[in-house]
Amino acid sequence: MAFGMLFLAEMGDKTQLAVFTLVTQYNKPLPIFLGASLALVMVTLIGALFGNLVARYVPTAHLKLIAGILFVGIGIFVLLEAVPDVLRQLGRG
Template structure:
């Protein structure tokens, strides 16, 4: 699978029910301004996943290539298992509301994404594929595929998605990629 395709699909599926998607829903219901929220999500994701992909690329050059395949495979398998654990949105600071929809979304989305499943997935994807720009583009598009409908449609979209089924399929994809990586290394 290409880096762009797998990055897009895996992050779009991993983001369903994730805390950043719950944050997007919260911000959409609070501000009721989809355009600045979507723009801020895009910029925050590009920045966050750009840093994550750069770290993955750095690790790719730092770690012995023989060990890197094993580490990437373990990362994919662990990511698959982690996805099965549903996220809950932690207490979100409400003091940021006076910043407006764009700045509040930009800051909160960037911060909440730190250490998140999709950021870790971006690091792992960047170590696995040598196409950093494709990984950043794919993970950003995946985030937007998962979050834009939530921002635009709000609560209706979140209530209608089969979250448990989506988690299982996504987990299976990551575990399958990890297994394939082990087999070819």
């Protein structure tokens, strides 16, 4: 279940695009794959350990609410950051 959820969540995200860019830039897919894989393993380990610690003190419903608010906030931030760029590009087109 964890594999499936992470696989779908990571598909097309910034990390995958960064790996794609690095491979096209340096043409060394194996070292880049190994580095990116190790980074994902470390981030997942930190998330699992920290999540376990936090779950002892904060109810799951509160964690879901906080996570949802953070995702919406980040989404709004990204959208607001992208709007001027899109408007600038439309003006050139």
